[in-house]
Amino acid sequence: MKQERIIHGVVASVGTAIGKAVRTFDPLFVSFNFKLRPDQVRKEIERFRASVEKSREQLKRMQSELKRNSGPESSFLIDAHLLVLQDRLFVDRIIEKIESDYINAEWAIQQVSDDLFQAYDRLSDEYLRERRGDLDDIVRRLLHNLQSKPLPSFKKLPYEAILVGKLVPPSTLFGLRSKRIVGLATETGSPLSHTAIMARSLEIPAVVGAAELSEVSSGDLLIVDGERGVVIWAPSEETLAQYKNRDRDGKKLKKKSGAFASAPSVTEDSVQISLGANINFSEEVRSAVAHGCQFIGLYRTEFDFFRQGKQPDEESLVADYSLVLKSAKGAPLTFRTIDVGIDQKSWDGVNMNLGVRGLRFCLENKDLFKKQLRSVYRASVHGPTRLLLPFVSSVDDLDSAHAVIAEVQAELSARRQAYDPHVPIGVMIETPAAAQTCDLMASRVDFFCLGTNDLIQYYLVIDRSDQSVVHLYNPFHPAILRCLQQVYSLLRPTGKPVTVCGEMAADPPSAAVLLGLGFTSLSVSLPAYLRIKRLIRSVSMAQLKDLAAQILKMHKPKEVEEKVRATVYRK
Numbered sequence: 025m026k027q028e029r030i031i032h033g034v035v036a037s038v039g040t041a042i043g044k045a046v047r048t049f050d051p052l053f054v055s056f057n058f059k060l061r062p063d064q065v066r067k068e069i070e071r072f073r074a075s076v077e078k079s080r081e082q083l084k085r086m087q088s089e090l091k092r093n094s095g096p097e098s099s100f101l102i103d104a105h106l107l108v109l110q111d112r113l114f115v116d117r118i119i120e121k122i123e124s125d126y127i128n129a130e131w132a133i134q135q136v137s138d139d140l141f142q143a144y145d146r147l148s149d150e151y152l153r154e155r156r157g158d159l160d161d162i163v164r165r166l167l168h169n170l171q172s173k174p175l176p177s178f179k180k181l182p183y184e185a186i187l188v189g190k191l192v193p194p195s196t197l198f199g200l201r202s203k204r205i206v207g208l209a210t211e212t213g214s215p216l217s218h219t220a221i222m223a224r225s226l227e228i229p230a231v232v233g234a235a236e237l238s239e240v241s242s243g244d245l246l247i248v249d250g251e252r253g254v255v256i257w258a259p260s261e262e263t264l265a266q267y268k269n270r271d272r273d274g275k276k277l278k279k280k281s282g283a284f285a286s287a288p289s290v291t292e293d294s295v296q297i298s299l300g301a302n303i304n305f306s307e308e309v310r311s312a313v314a315h316g317c318q319f320i321g322l323y324r325t326e327f328d329f330f331r332q333g334k335q336p337d338e339e340s341l342v343a344d345y346s347l348v349l350k351s352a353k354g355a356p357l358t359f360r361t362i363d364v365g366i367d368q369k370s371w372d373g374v375n376m377n378l379g380v381r382g383l384r385f386c387l388e389n390k391d392l393f394k395k396q397l398r399s400v401y402r403a404s405v406h407g408p409t410r411l412l413l414p415f416v417s418s419v420d421d422l423d424s425a426h427a428v429i430a431e432v433q434a435e436l437s438a439r440r441q442a443y444d445p446h447v448p449i450g451v452m453i454e455t456p457a458a459a460q461t462c463d464l465m466a467s468r469v470d471f472f473c474l475g476t477n478d479l480i481q482y483y484l485v486i487d488r489s490d491q492s493v494v495h496l497y498n499p500f501h502p503a504i505l506r507c508l509q510q511v512y513s514l515l516r517p518t519g520k521p522v523t524v525c526g527e528m529a530a531d532p533p534s535a536a537v538l539l540g541l542g543f544t545s546l547s548v549s550l551p552a553y554l555r556i557k558r559l560i561r562s563v564s565m566a567q568l569k570d571l572a573a574q575i576l577k578m579h580k581p582k583e584v585e586e587k588v589r590a591t592v593y594r595k
Contacts, residue, residue: 026244026258033209033234034428035253036220038551041207041229042267043184045244048192051485060122068122072129075169080109080166108162114140129170135161161193186246188237194222207248209255209357211237215304221304224307231255251551286316290555295565299557300547302525306344309351311550320357321547322412322473322525323348325396338395345403356408358398358450358473361386361393363414382415382452387424397432401443410448412473417457422468453522454478466518474511474543476526480504499534500525500584505541505576512542523547532559533588539565559592567591 058199061069087102108114114136121132140159186207187197197208197219208223213232224231228252240246240257247256247267256263289299300321301312311322336344349357363382386393400411413425429449436443453462454475462472476499483504486497498504515522523545528534530552536559538546548556571591575584 028260028263029236029257031234031236031255031257033231033237033253034215035230035250035256036213036215036217036232037208037223037228037230037250038549039227039229039250040267040270041184041186041248041250041262043186043206043246043248044182045188045209045240045242045246046182046185047240047242048187048189055133060126060128062126065126068129069119070133072118072122073168073399075129075166076109076115078169079162079165080106082169083109095230105158105162108159114159114162121288130167133163133166133170158194160191164193186248188240188242188246191217192219194219197222197226207246207250208232209234209237209240209246209248211235211539221305221307222464224305225325226541227311240306251549258431287557287561289318289560291539291560291563291565291568293564293566295544297560298523298526298545299553299560300523301553302547302549306348306351308550309348309357312553313351313353313355315550315553317553319355319547320352321523323357323359324363326362338399341396341399343484344400345399346406349403349407349409352407354407356410358410358412360412360414360452360473361396361400383421383425384415387428389422390428393428394432394435397429398436401432401436401447402441404444404447405442410442410450410471412450412452414452414475415454415478416451416465417455419464419468422451422465426468444581453511454482454526456482456507458508462511463514463518466515466520469520471520471561472515472522473547474508474522474524474526476504476508476524476528479507480528483507498581498585499531500537500575500581500588502576502579502581502584505537505584508538508541509572509576510541516542521545530556532556533585533592535559536563536568537572537575538589539563540568540570542569549558563592 083102087106096214117136118132119128121127121135122129125132127135133557137159140483141156141429183204184206185204186209187205188209190211191213192208194217205228208219208228208230210219210230210232212236213219215232219231220230220232229248231248231250231253234255234514237255245258245264247259247263249256249267256267259267289297291297293524298318300319301315301317302322302324303307303312303320304324309320311325322466345359361383361408362385380388386396397411402410403409411429413422416422416425426449433443433445448470450471450473451458451462451465451469452473452475455478458465459479466472479496480499480501484496484498484501511522522543524538524543525547527549529546530548535556539560546556568591571588575587578584578587
C-alpha cells in the first residue's frame with residue numbers, strides 16, 4: 025500500500041478536488057517522413073493548407089463556445105492559437121521547407137517547430153516560455169488534421185477524474201470539460217500558462233509545476249489542493265476525511281450560494297461586516313460578482329500586465345481594465361499597481377523579497393508606472409475604481425507616488441482624455457515600517473489595505489517560500505496580534521477605512537481574531553468567500569471582542585490557536 029506523499033507545485037486555479045488520476049498524453053505521433061518528387065510539391069502544400077484551414081475552423085468553433093460559456097475575457101486564449109496559424113515565421117516557413125527541401129508536410133512541421141521550441145526554451149521571460157505550450161498544441165492539431173486523425177477524445181473518463189500530465193494543452197482541457205473533470209495537475213507550467221487561465225475560466229482546481237507527478241499513474245487517488253499549491257498522492261484515511269469534510273461543506277455552501285450570495289454579511293448581534301474578494305486574474309471578476317461580493321478588495325494586476333509576454337501598450341491596458349470594471353457591474357474595484365515581488369520570485373534574476381519590488385519597482389521604472397496609472401485612470405469612467413500602492417515603507421515613498429500620479433492626471437487633462445479625477449488612493453500595510461507609521465500616512469491617502477501575508481513573514485523573519493522555516497509562519501504569534509492591535513489603534517482616530525486582504529482574512533479562526541480586534545472589512549479569495557460569510561453570520565461581535573482581549577494576554581501561538589478554534593467551532 026502506497027504511503028501518503030505531498031507533491032509541491034504552484035497554484036494555477038483555486039479550489040480543491042479529490043479524484044482518480046488520468047494521464048493525458050498523446051501516444052508518440054509517428055509521422056512518415058519522405059522526399060517528394062517535384063510534381064508532388066504543389067499537392068503537398070495544398071494538403072498542408074487544408075490542415076491549417078481545418079485547424080482554424082476547429083479553433084473558431086471552440087472560441088465561439090468559450091465566449092458563450094465564459095465570456096469574452098476568456099476567448100483571447102484561442103486568439104493566441106489563431107495567430108500562430110497566420111504567423112509567417114511558422115506557416116510560411118513550413119511551406120518554404122516543403123518547396124525547398126522536397127519533404128512532406130509532417131516532416132516540415134517537425135523541423136520548423138523544433139527550431140522554434142529551442143528558441144522558446146532559451147527565453148528568460150517566464151510568460152514567453154509558456155507560449156511554447158501554445159505552439160505544441162497547434163503542432164499536435166495540425167499533425168492530426170493532416171492525417172485526418174481525430175484528436176484524443178478520452179471518452180471513457182472515470183467520474184471525478186483528475187487530469188495529470190507533463191502538460192495539458194488548453195484546447196485539450198477545454199475539449200474535455202465535463203462534470204467528470206474535477207481537477208488538473210501538471211508537471212510543468214506556471215499560473216501564466218494558457219492552460220492555467222483556461223482552468224480558471226472553467227473553475228477547475230489546478231496545480232502546475234509539480235515535477236514529481238511524473239511518478240503518478242492513471243488510477244492513483246489524488247487530492248489537488250488549489251489553495252496550498254500541493255497535490256496529495258495516495259492520501260491517508262485521515263487526510264481524505266479532512267478534505268471530504270471540507271469538500272462536503274463547500275458543496276453545501278455552493279448549493280446555497282444563490283440565496284446565500286444575497287444574504288447580508290452581518291454578525292448575530294447585528295454588526296455589519298464588509299466582505300469583498302481578492303482577484304488574481306480578470307476571468308475571476310464575473311465569478312466574484314456571481315458570489316455576491318460587495319467589492320473587489322484587491323485586483324492583482326501583474327499577471328494580466330505581463331500576460332502578453334511583454335508590457336502591453338496603453339490602449340490594450342485600457343481595454344483590459346475597462347472590461348474588468350464592466351464585469352464588476354458597479355462593485356467598487358481596487359487595482360493594486362504592479363507588485364513584481366515575492367509571488368514572482370525575481371525580476372531579471374534578482375530576488376525581490378527584500379529588494380526593489382512593489383512601489384519601489386514602480387518608482388524606479390517610472391515610464392511603466394505612468395503607463396499603468398494612465399490606463400487605470402482612463403478605464404475609471406466605466407465603474408467605481410480605487411488605486412492601491414503596494415510595499416510602501418515611508419511617507420517619502422508615498423509623496424513620490426503622488427507626484428507621479430499628479431503628472432499622469434495633468435497629461436490626461438492636456439490630452440482631453442476622460443477620467444475620474446477623484447479615484448481614491450490607498451496604501452498596503454505589509455511592512456513593519458508601514459505598520460508603525462500608518463497614522464503618519466493617513467492624511468495623504470483615502471484608505472488602507474492590510475496585507476497580512478507579507479507582514480507576518482517580515483515581522484517573524486520567515487521566508488514563506490523556504491520549506492525549512494515555513495512551519496514557523498504563524499498568524500497567532502503574539503507579536504502579530506500586538507502588531508494588528510497597534511495598526512487598528514493608530515488608524516481608528518484617523519477615520520480612514522482599512523480592509524484586511526491577506527490570508528488571515530480567508531481562514532475562519534484567524535478571521536474571527538481580526539473581527540475581534542476591531543477590523544470590520546475583509547477581502548478574501550473566492551474559495552473562501554462563502555465560508556467567511558458563514559463565519560460572520562454565526563458569531564457575535566461582543567463574544568469575539570472578549571476573545572481578542574483574552575488571547576492578547578497569552579504567551580504562545582499554540583495556546584492562542586487552541587482557544588480561538590474552540591470558540592469558532594463551538595457549534
